Amino acid sequence: MTMARRLRTKDLSAGYDSRVILKDISLEVPAGRITAIVGGNASGKSTLLRTLARILKPKGGSVLLDDNVIHDMPSNAVARIMGLLPQSPIAPEGITVADLVGRGRHPHHGLFSRWNAADDRAVTDALTATGIAGLAERDLDTLSGGQRQRAWIAMALAQQTDLLLLDEPTTFLDVAHQIDVLDLLVDMNLSRRTTVVMVLHDLNLAVRYADHLIAVAQGGIHCQGTPADVLTEATVKTVFGLDCRIVTDPVSGTSTMVPIGRHKSGSVGQEAQSRK
Amino acid sequence: MTLIIDTQAAAPASHARNRGTRRAVIVLNMLGLCLVGLIALTLSCGQGCLPPAHVLAALTGADAGGADFVVNDLRLPRALMSLVVGLCFGLGGAAFQVMLRNPLASPDIIGISAGAGAAAVFAIVVLSLEGWAVSAVAVSAGLGIATLIWGLSSGRGAAGARLILVGIGVSAMLNSVTSYLLLDAPAWDRAEAMRWLTGSMNGAQLVQVWPVVAALAVFGGLLAVSARDLDLLRLGDDAARALGVRSDATRFRVTLAAVGLVAFATSAAGPVAFVAFLSGPIAARLTRGGRFILPAAGLIGAILVLAGDYAGQFMLPARLPVGVVTGAIGAPFLLLLIVKANRNGGTL
Numbered sequence: 001m002t003m004a005r006r007l008r009t010k011d012l013s014a015g016y017d018s019r020v021i022l023k024d025i026s027l028e029v030p031a032g033r034i035t036a037i038v039g040g041n042a043s044g045k046s047t048l049l050r051t052l053a054r055i056l057k058p059k060g061g062s063v064l065l066d067d068n069v070i071h072d073m074p075s076n077a078v079a080r081i082m083g084l085l086p087q088s089p090i091a092p093e094g095i096t097v098a099d100l101v102g103r104g105r106h107p108h109h110g111l112f113s114r115w116n117a118a119d120d121r122a123v124t125d126a127l128t129a130t131g132i133a134g135l136a137e138r139d140l141d142t143l144s145g146g147q148r149q150r151a152w153i154a155m156a157l158a159q160q161t162d163l164l165l166l167d168e169p170t171t172f173l174d175v176a177h178q179i180d181v182l183d184l185l186v187d188m189n190l191s192r193r194t195t196v197v198m199v200l201h202d203l204n205l206a207v208r209y210a211d212h213l214i215a216v217a218q219g220g221i222h223c224q225g226t227p228a229d230v231l232t233e234a235t236v237k238t239v240f241g242l243d244c245r246i247v248t249d250p251v252s253g254t255s256t257m258v259p260i261g262r263h264k265s266g267s268v269g270q271e272a273q274s275r276k
Numbered sequence: 277m278t279l280i281i282d283t284q285a286a287a288p289a290s291h292a293r294n295r296g297t298r299r300a301v302i303v304l305n306m307l308g309l310c311l312v313g314l315i316a317l318t319l320s321c322g323q324g325c326l327p328p329a330h331v332l333a334a335l336t337g338a339d340a341g342g343a344d345f346v347v348n349d350l351r352l353p354r355a356l357m358s359l360v361v362g363l364c365f366g367l368g369g370a371a372f373q374v375m376l377r378n379p380l381a382s383p384d385i386i387g388i389s390a391g392a393g394a395a396a397v398f399a400i401v402v403l404s405l406e407g408w409a410v411s412a413v414a415v416s417a418g419l420g421i422a423t424l425i426w427g428l429s430s431g432r433g434a435a436g437a438r439l440i441l442v443g444i445g446v447s448a449m450l451n452s453v454t455s456y457l458l459l460d461a462p463a464w465d466r467a468e469a470m471r472w473l474t475g476s477m478n479g480a481q482l483v484q485v486w487p488v489v490a491a492l493a494v495f496g497g498l499l500a501v502s503a504r505d506l507d508l509l510r511l512g513d514d515a516a517r518a519l520g521v522r523s524d525a526t527r528f529r530v531t532l533a534a535v536g537l538v539a540f541a542t543s544a545a546g547p548v549a550f551v552a553f554l555s556g557p558i559a560a561r562l563t564r565g566g567r568f569i570l571p572a573a574g575l576i577g578a579i580l581v582l583a584g585d586y587a588g589q590f591m592l593p594a595r596l597p598v599g600v601v602t603g604a605i606g607a608p609f610l611l612l613l614i615v616k617a618n619r620n621g622g623t624l
Contacts, residue, residue: 030599050514053514053518055513055514055517055518075520075521075522076520077520078520079518079519079520082518083518084515084517084518085515085518086518087514088512089511090377090509090510090511090512091511092511096291096296098291098296099296099567103507103519104519106508106520106521107519111501111504115293120293130402146610159519165518178524
């Protein structure tokens with residue numbers, strides 16, 4: 001069971017080198033819930049996540065974790081509270097699944113401490129939770145894309161943090177594996193009350209799986225709130241520059257977005273085109 | 277019954293981990309044995325072979341019946357120098373390769389060794405320095421070259437082809453500096469010049485060994501305390517930082533340690549060709565990329581130098597300096613790695 005942590009930003013500006021991408025962002029991540037950050041390409045959603053995760057230094061303002069400025073906290077202390085699965089982590093050649101997942105225990109060790117029973121338990125739990133206990137001795141390069149993503153998530157789980165940040169955890173996965181990974185995150189959220197923050201490309205999956213949505217556009221937060229509040233035709237138009245219809249998803253009962261393009265969109269599409 | 281199921285459920289993590297560690301321990305022990313065997317061989321056999329009892333007697337200071345000079349003055353300094361220089365090159369080379377995630381990013385390819393070598397020659401020929409002063413100049417030059425290469429391949433601590441190409445360019449330039457300085461030093465014979473061009477153990481003396489031993493203790497120690505963080509950098513900067521690693525500080529410490537190791541070794545024995553470059557990939561293959569690459573690479577470096585020097589002295593038609601032998605092994609390996617790196621991007 002995890003502790004409820006308060007992660008928020010105050011007048012945060014973020015970017016790379018001299019380029020400021022996001023300005024004056026104030027947000028609070030709801031504790032114990034699943035938050036999805038959505039937005040168009042190059043909108044700054046990954047920048048926001050990486051700044052929250054203490055990877056990028058803010059250009060202005062601050063990220064606060066339990067009221068402490070996160071960039072003033074020791075890196076090891078942060079890593080015991082908050083984990084991050086980056087967008088494209090590198091798999092060292094020849095590393096086994098158990099070895100990779102074991103790397104997640106790093107923040108719980110000092111310079112001279114040794115691997116112990118608690119580490120073993122954490123790794124085993126992580127492997128079991130992600131359903132890859134049977135693959136523990138396999139080389140990571142011999143796994144399928146979906147299995148490999150589970151292994152990376154297991155590494156973040158073995159870190160045993162109250163907060164877990166994920167940068168597009170479903171990219172490069174086919175649709176079945178995308179659902180699989182998202183279900184897994186919900187399992188964790190329900191069983192451990194882990195606070196999850198993730199950047200998601202697929203707006204409809206974000207709406208279905210998240211409790212809280214943050215839509216990033218034009219260098220700031222366009223809107224945030226429950227998926228039902230955020231997902232409107234107007235929001236999609238501003239955030240993605242896309243015409244759409246919002247309908248009810250017959251499976252989940254949540255809203256879902258149906259895009260309108262120039263082709264293959266019936267009479268609505270022709271209407272949209274003539275308006276341009 | 278439940279008990280059996282329980283242990284099975286708990287098994288995978290610790291079991292898989294132990295298996296990896298066991299393999300590494302076996303590999304390290306084998307390499308250690310190999311090294312001890314080579315040292316015994318070089319101490320007892322040269323132009324002629326001495327009985328082990330005489331060698332032991334000489335080493336312990338007992339009456340060895342004439343073996344004393346051969347063992348203690350000729351063979352022992354040479355064996356010790358080969359051992360520590362090899363350890364330094366192996367550790368320093370693998371540290372660079374792991375840190376930059378590229379086997380081609382070894383200090384002897386990207387110009388660190390060439391810089392330390394050129395500076396050492398400059399210090400000896402032009403400044404007429406000796407001993408520790410030469411090492412100090414070599415280390416400063418090594419750090420300077422590392423900074424220069426980092427700067428020229430512009431920031432972000434990126435590995436990439438750019439850094440390696442810049443390094444190769446810098447290396448070629450520095451090698452020509454060394455050649456020029458050697459031309460300007462007519463008092464030197466060809467054998468002595470060879471030390472600074474390819475590395476040699478000729479005329480090794482115990483007094484020259486101690487600075488390298490000290491460097492091994494200081495910089496090797498620095499590398500050892502950074503090893504865990506360095507290992508996590510292999511997962512990429514973001515993943516490492518998310519696990520609490522201070523990536524820039526780690527890179528700085530590892531660079532300092534690796535340059536120190538390589539520069540001290542170079543100032544004592546010259547840039548022994550390709551030892552730093554060969555050790556890491558061989559270690560990675562043997563330990564299957566585990567957490568024990570660095571110690572394995574150190575042992576392999578020492579084995580390469582000892583074996584190369586022995587072969588160069590006694591097993592080939594002409595007496596060759598160690599660098600010629602290791603260079604002859606290293607060059608084809610370099611080609612192989614370049615071909616392979618083009619195919620799969622090549623990490624370590």
